[in-house]
Amino acid sequence: MTRVFDTLDEFTSVVGEELGTSSWVTVRQEQIDRFAEATGDRHWIHVDPQRAAQGPFGTTIAHGYLTLSLLAAFAEEIYRVDGLATSVHYGADKVRFCAPVPVGSRLRGTATLTDTAEGRNGTRTTIRFEVEREGSDQPALVADVLLIMAATPP
Numbered sequence: 001m002t003r004v005f006d007t008l009d010e011f012t013s014v015v016g017e018e019l020g021t022s023s024w025v026t027v028r029q030e031q032i033d034r035f036a037e038a039t040g041d042r043h044w045i046h047v048d049p050q051r052a053a054q055g056p057f058g059t060t061i062a063h064g065y066l067t068l069s070l071l072a073a074f075a076e077e078i079y080r081v082d083g084l085a086t087s088v089h090y091g092a093d094k095v096r097f098c099a100p101v102p103v104g105s106r107l108r109g110t111a112t113l114t115d116t117a118e119g120r121n122g123t124r125t126t127i128r129f130e131v132e133r134e135g136s137d138q139p140a141l142v143a144d145v146l147l148i149m150a151a152t153p154p
Contacts, residue, residue, distance in 0.1 A: 003079045008123060008151040011081045012116040019111040019127070022074040024134065027062045027105050035066040049103075057100055064097035067107065067141045071129050074109030075145075083152050090124060090146040099138045106134040114144065122150030 003020050005011040029049065036042045041063055044051045052060040081087065101107065108131070115126040124146060131141040 002077060005079065005081045007083045008081060008149055011079075011113070011149075012123060012125070015113050015116055017113060019113055020078040021110040022077045022108045024106040024108045025070065025073070027066075027101055027103060027107060029060060029103050032060060032062050032066065032103060035063055035069075039063070039065065041065075057102055060103045062101040062103070062105070064141070067097065067101050067131055068092075068095060068143060070107065070131070071109060071143065071145060074129065074131075075111060075127070078109070078111045081149065085150045085152045086122065087147055087149045090148045092146060093126070093144040095141070095143040097141055099133065099136060099140050101133060101140050105140075107131050107140060108134075119148065122148045124148055 001020075005014075032046050036047045045055055045057070046052075046060055046063055049060050052058075110130050110132065112128045112130075113125060114128045117124045125148075127145045127147065129141070129143050129145060130139045133140045
């Protein structure tokens with residue numbers, strides 16, 4: 001269920017709190033292939049199931065950046081901040097691809113608001129995402145995502 005914040009102030013008041021966890025999504029070969037085509041990263045470990053079967057993971061694996069790109073969908077499901085004039089991605093800190101994501105893996109993301117800072121263009125927020133792979137005790141990805149949010153003027 002999406003956690004809804006009525007204002008930016010309400011959102012920034014929960015620094016240190018877990019915002020929630022998304023539902024599970026399954027990473028499919030078609031998705032990996034489309035990502036490879038879009039980015040030009042067609043390494044065999046991602047797109048050649050026969051060759052990858054003989055490789056270190058026994059199957060194809062998702063691109064790390066594909067896993068990272070899922071954070072936007074996870075965020076949309078986890079939380080929403082109403083009353084914003086803008087909310088734009090500013091970047092990411094400490095992105096770590098901690099474990100491979102074999103095709104067919106089920107992933108879900110957990111988000112925690114870890115920091116806020118007032119700036120010239122709005123409030124910079126830092127949201128730590130941890131992407132869990134079902135059945136694994138190690139996260140697939142951990143990243144601190146930076147957003148610049150500006151409240152709608154009164």
